Amino acid sequence: MDALTALHNRVSTGKLTDPAPTEGQRQNLFRAALRAADHACLRPWRFLLVEGEARRRLGRIFLQAAEQAEVATLTDTQRQRTLDMPLRAPLIIIAITRLQEHPKVPYLEQHMSTAAAVQAMLTAAYAEGVGAYWRTGPLAGNPLVAEGLGLAENERIDGFIYCGTPESAPRQAPNLQVDAFFSYWSAH
Template sequence: MEALEALHNRVSVGKLTDPAPTEAQRQNIFRAALRAADHAALRPWRFLQVEGEERRKLGELFLRAAEAENNGPLPEAKQEKTLAMPLRAPLILVAITRLQEHPKVPYIEQHLSTGGAVQAMLTAAFAEGVGAYWRTGPLAYNPVVAEGLGLAENERVDGFIYLGTPAKPPRQAPVLATDDFFSHWKAP
């Protein structure tokens, strides 16, 4: 797929199934992340791969975190839903920013760099025919999840990227008018 075609037509694919991306597809997706804009070449991102039975363990971690947040057990339906969250796709990437003190690169720029890496992976996945979507939510920022994932004190989860085979063909990307978002600045 041509680069501009992927950039213009990428959409999130929410219904995913087996198989997970192949090793060759993963390498193309991962290499795309490494080209993200990165002030001072800090490379503030890292990614954990979660697949197979580890997804069930991630669901158990999510449940512990949600129950800690709730100060007690969740209703049974909510427990089941929380446990099943990581089973939405055969592969999950946990996007993590390693925050580093730097005189010219504030933390927000480091998070934005991780976001750029995630966006590059989503576009590469689309180009490879792999379905993908990015989720955050309260569990991404939960200290129980951070500890369970083994994050260092200076690391933060910036989201979960779900990857797999699209269960149905991806929807068409909406056509948006660039003039609605881009204008010329006129100095006062």
Template sequence: MDAIELLLTRQSCPRLAEPGPDKEQLNMILDAGARVPDHGGLAPWEFVIAQGDGLARLGQVFVDAAISNQASEVAQKRALSMPLRAPMVIVVVAKPVEHDKIPQLEQVIAASCATMAMQQAAFASGLGAIWRTGSVAFDPKVNAGLGLTEHDQIVGFLYIGTPVVNAPIKASKQGSDFARYF
């Protein structure tokens, strides 16, 4: 698949199964994330990989946050199973630092670009992926459970695996519909 086709046909794959990325694919996916625009070369991100037992541990982090937030038992059970929707989840974390020329927002945007680049790399290697967030991405208990600081921000949970079904191609959007000239 060439780059333009990849960009114009990108879509999320919500149903994923084994196999997930092999070591070579994972390294390529991570390398793609590390190649995004990064003003000042700060690399303001961290990629936390959960697979195997790590998926259950991530689910427990979600459950602990749900309990802390007094969620229902149904919500707690759902939280436990969330990471099990794919053989691998990469938690992409923005780790902005104080800098006199590079705003923290720009650093968070760079981490977000890394997520998109990794999703594209997964697709390019024949895998499927979906970028999820939800309330767990903004929960201080989840941050703590992942060993993050209060200044870190989860920008996404990138679920990666083999698509279970071929999702229908979404209707194309014309970029010009969102553009204006100044």
């Protein structure tokens, strides 16, 4: 698939199953991420790969974090749903920003670079026929999750990218009207 076709048609694919992306597909996703816009070449991103039984361990970390964060006790259904979150796909890529002090590159821009890397991976996944979607939510910012994953003090989770084989053909990308989002500015 050519680059413009992938860029124009990429959509998230929510229903995923085995198998996980092949080693060749993974390398294409990873290489795409490393081409993200990156002011001062800080390379503020790093990624953790979670698959197999490690997904169940991640589910236990999610549950511990959710139980600590909740004011009320979780129901059995909520507990099971939280435990099963990492089982939504055979591979989870956790996007992490390593925040670095820099006189010209604020933290926000470093997070944006990680987001650009994630978007590049999502587009590469689409081009490779890999189903993928990006999630954040309260667990991404939970200190217990960060600790459980071994993140350093200066590291933040910017998302969980779920990857696998689509259970069905991807939906059609919405036909958004360019003029609704782009306009010319003139200084009068």
